[in-house]
Amino acid sequence: MAIRLKDIARDLNVSVVTVSKVLRGNRDVGDETRQRVLKRMKELNYRPNMMARGLASGRTYTVGLVVPDLVHPFFAEFAKSLGGVLRAANQALILASSEEDPAVEMQEIRTLLGRGIDVLLIASCQAKLRNFYELGDEKTPYLLFDRNFPYLAAHFVGSDDVMVGELATRHLIEQGRRRIAHIGGQNTSPSFDRLRGYRNALAEARVAVPDEYIVLRDRFDETGDIAGFQAMQELLKLTPRPDAVFCYNDLSAMGAIKATLDAGLRVPEDIAFIGCGNIRYADYLRVPLSSVDHGTAELGRVAGEMALDLAAHPDQPPRSVLMKPTLVVRQSSGG
Amino acid sequence: MAIRLKDIARDLNVSVVTVSKVLRGNRDVGDETRQRVLKRMKELNYRPNMMARGLASGRTYTVGLVVPDLVHPFFAEFAKSLGGVLRAANQALILASSEEDPAVEMQEIRTLLGRGIDVLLIASCQAKLRNFYELGDEKTPYLLFDRNFPYLAAHFVGSDDVMVGELATRHLIEQGRRRIAHIGGQNTSPSFDRLRGYRNALAEARVAVPDEYIVLRDRFDETGDIAGFQAMQELLKLTPRPDAVFCYNDLSAMGAIKATLDAGLRVPEDIAFIGCGNIRYADYLRVPLSSVDHGTAELGRVAGEMALDLAAHPDQPPRSVLMKPTLVVRQSSGG
DNA sequence: TCCCGCTAAGTCACCGCTGACGTAACGTTG
DNA sequence: CAACGTTACGTCAGCGGTGACTTAGCGGGA
Numbered sequence: 001m002a003i004r005l006k007d008i009a010r011d012l013n014v015s016v017v018t019v020s021k022v023l024r025g026n027r028d029v030g031d032e033t034r035q036r037v038l039k040r041m042k043e044l045n046y047r048p049n050m051m052a053r054g055l056a057s058g059r060t061y062t063v064g065l066v067v068p069d070l071v072h073p074f075f076a077e078f079a080k081s082l083g084g085v086l087r088a089a090n091q092a093l094i095l096a097s098s099e100e101d102p103a104v105e106m107q108e109i110r111t112l113l114g115r116g117i118d119v120l121l122i123a124s125c126q127a128k129l130r131n132f133y134e135l136g137d138e139k140t141p142y143l144l145f146d147r148n149f150p151y152l153a154a155h156f157v158g159s160d161d162v163m164v165g166e167l168a169t170r171h172l173i174e175q176g177r178r179r180i181a182h183i184g185g186q187n188t189s190p191s192f193d194r195l196r197g198y199r200n201a202l203a204e205a206r207v208a209v210p211d212e213y214i215v216l217r218d219r220f221d222e223t224g225d226i227a228g229f230q231a232m233q234e235l236l237k238l239t240p241r242p243d244a245v246f247c248y249n250d251l252s253a254m255g256a257i258k259a260t261l262d263a264g265l266r267v268p269e270d271i272a273f274i275g276c277g278n279i280r281y282a283d284y285l286r287v288p289l290s291s292v293d294h295g296t297a298e299l300g301r302v303a304g305e306m307a308l309d310l311a312a313h314p315d316q317p318p319r320s321v322l323m324k325p326t327l328v329v330r331q332s333s334g335g
Numbered sequence: 336m337a338i339r340l341k342d343i344a345r346d347l348n349v350s351v352v353t354v355s356k357v358l359r360g361n362r363d364v365g366d367e368t369r370q371r372v373l374k375r376m377k378e379l380n381y382r383p384n385m386m387a388r389g390l391a392s393g394r395t396y397t398v399g400l401v402v403p404d405l406v407h408p409f410f411a412e413f414a415k416s417l418g419g420v421l422r423a424a425n426q427a428l429i430l431a432s433s434e435e436d437p438a439v440e441m442q443e444i445r446t447l448l449g450r451g452i453d454v455l456l457i458a459s460c461q462a463k464l465r466n467f468y469e470l471g472d473e474k475t476p477y478l479l480f481d482r483n484f485p486y487l488a489a490h491f492v493g494s495d496d497v498m499v500g501e502l503a504t505r506h507l508i509e510q511g512r513r514r515i516a517h518i519g520g521q522n523t524s525p526s527f528d529r530l531r532g533y534r535n536a537l538a539e540a541r542v543a544v545p546d547e548y549i550v551l552r553d554r555f556d557e558t559g560d561i562a563g564f565q566a567m568q569e570l571l572k573l574t575p576r577p578d579a580v581f582c583y584n585d586l587s588a589m590g591a592i593k594a595t596l597d598a599g600l601r602v603p604e605d606i607a608f609i610g611c612g613n614i615r616y617a618d619y620l621r622v623p624l625s626s627v628d629h630g631t632a633e634l635g636r637v638a639g640e641m642a643l644d645l646a647a648h649p650d651q652p653p654r655s656v657l658m659k660p661t662l663v664v665r666q667s668s669g670g
Numbered sequence: 671t672c673c674c675g676c677t678a679a680g681t682c683a684c685c686g687c688t689g690a691c692g693t694a695a696c697g698t699t700g
Numbered sequence: 701c702a703a704c705g706t707t708a709c710g711t712c713a714g715c716g717g718t719g720a721c722t723t724a725g726c727g728g729g730a
Contacts, residue, residue: 004685050451340716390687
């Protein structure tokens with residue numbers, strides 16, 4: 001059995017409460033007593049029982065994180081960066097994955113709330129806002145990231161996805177491309193926004209594209225390469241053929257490039273590509289991939305700080321933070 | 336505030352204990368009462384408070400997982416697969432990352448134990464066994480995965496890393512290579528075992544290689560590509576130059592291949608490569624990468640089953656499960 | 671009729687910790 | 701010297717749930 005406050009109290013002939021006070025840094029304790037307690041705690045390697053503390057105090061010093069897919073580098077890196085910030089502030093992180101399944105997501109949220117967390121951080125895969133409202137019953141504050149709900153006034157951190165679309169598309173235009181297609185997502189706010197950015201950039205440059213140049217697909221995170229591959233096959237059938245494609249993310253860009261090469265075309269000479277996410281492996285790909293980097297680590301840092309703030313002051317007015325993305329040019333979009 | 340047993344009990348004019356009994360499926364309750372309780376639970380959307388339950392019963396229905404690096408595809412996929420098994424058994428998974436830092440690892444273990452878990456699953460980054468013994472104080476059973484400690488009798492699931500080395504090296508020999516080098520890891524059991532497998536295969540085929548053909552490095556998981564790149568630069572200086580390299584993992588193989596191509600050599604014609612892990616992107620790389628697949632998802636599944644078993648029966652004699660790896664041949668080692 | 675055993679409840683103490691409050695001992699102050 | 705603060709502890713109740721035990725009520729067998 002683990003050491004309890006009771007054990008320390010007994011050893012030192014003081015009350016449990018006194019020991020608890022020392023633990024919490026309450027200055028309502030004599031200096032000598034405090035030293036004796038601290039010494040004994042160290043000797044016995046005392047670790048507070050968080051379940052008991054959580055029950056009694058309502059605070060757990062723990063942040064819950066729900067991501068749609070752990071294997072996706074974006075979420076993994078986000079979690080890593082977030083974890084660092086929390087660790088530095090002596091808060092624990094507990095992580096759950098929804099596997100892009102709304103039902104699983106709900107279950108995971110409940111598990112986390114049931115186990116007691118001070119703040120919930122989530123990139124929701126709910127298509128509709130409604131299912132999300134259940135959280136409203138709870139007093140636990142939550143912070144959305146990456147994926148926002150348009151009409152929900154909530155705390156949010158994410159990248160400026162409109163700008164992602166603009167940066168990518170403008171870059172392709174600057175490379176002299178005019179028949180620019182988009183392989184995009186559905187049902188998530190980043191999808192909408194990147195598409196909007198793409199349209200903005202085209203409008204800005206007075207470039208018109210046919211509707212068929214926009215192909216939308218689901219499930220870009222787990223099997224995005226396949227989705228990208230298939231979407232690209234559709235685009236390749238069109239006349240005139242696109243000469244550039246802005247892909248929703250890097251994985252789909254990889255699939256799309258494969259479809260292009262398989263069709264005997266050259267990248268970037270015949271068709272230029274740009275993705276989003278700037279994955280670790282971008283440099284090692286068959287054609288090194290241009291990408292819009294949305295500063296994942298920075299996002300995790302900011303999210304961590306907001307989460308800490310929310311844990312300390314749960315009743316804040318909703319705040320939205322959008323990070324500026326940057327362009328990383330490699331061969332796939334190159335001159 | 337969340338719904339409590341007390342609320343349901345009050346509404347129905349029964350005692351809290353009766354409600355608790357229904358919750359736990361105790362058959363010591365009348366059928367009509369049971370139905371009323373269940374109905375009300377559903378209506379109020381009751382969720383048990385795990386902290387209270389954990390405190391009172393000692394069971395939390397939660398498995399803790401500590402991995403060295405979330406961003407590494409192997410651990411991410413393992414976690415995903417594990418999560419599926421646990422979810423199906425109505426157990427929660429909470430995940431922590433040690434960032435390959437032994438101190439962080441200890442902290443995370445403590446956090447998890449303090450928060451209450453029934454089983455701890457861990458791929459430890461402790462170089463020595465000693466620091467790990469602290470766990471011995473606790474009654475929480477633990478299950479090592481991927482990385483074993485040679486002289487610790489513990490539950491373990493991992494891949495048969497000796498066989499990984501053998502498969503990879505034999506394959507290179509079969510391709511007619513004789514000057515086979517190895518870029519490997521240090522201080523972890525998979526590193527030792529893969530190296531041993533490599534040696535076994537060479538001995539078996541009566542192929543002798545100079546000691547300089549074996550280059551060992553640290554930190555293969557986070558920045559393995561750079562480690563692989565640098566290690567390969569050393570190998571390229573040797574005379575005679577190796578004509579094949581078995582790399583510790585895919586990331587290091589990617590770096591090594593880059594070094595080779597940068598030096599103006601051809602892959603696989605001049606030097607053949609094989610990695611391990613069979614990452615998702617292997618097909619999309621500049622040179623599609625041959626790899627030994629250690630069946631990550633299957634590993635997660637087995638680990639999940641063992642964890643459930645351990646949670647139910649904590650006092651079992653230690654058991655080791657080794658999964659058989661398989662060879663996936665692509666261009667980098669091709670004829 | 672009485673006792674036994676079964677069913678379907680209820681009582682009680684406790685898990686480890688904390689918040690709110692109580693209090694003894696010892697100055698201080700006017 | 702009585703009234704009042706301070707300091708340094710202690711007491712008590714309770715967080716939400718559970719395990720172990722008790723009890724009321726009822727039917728059946730000898």
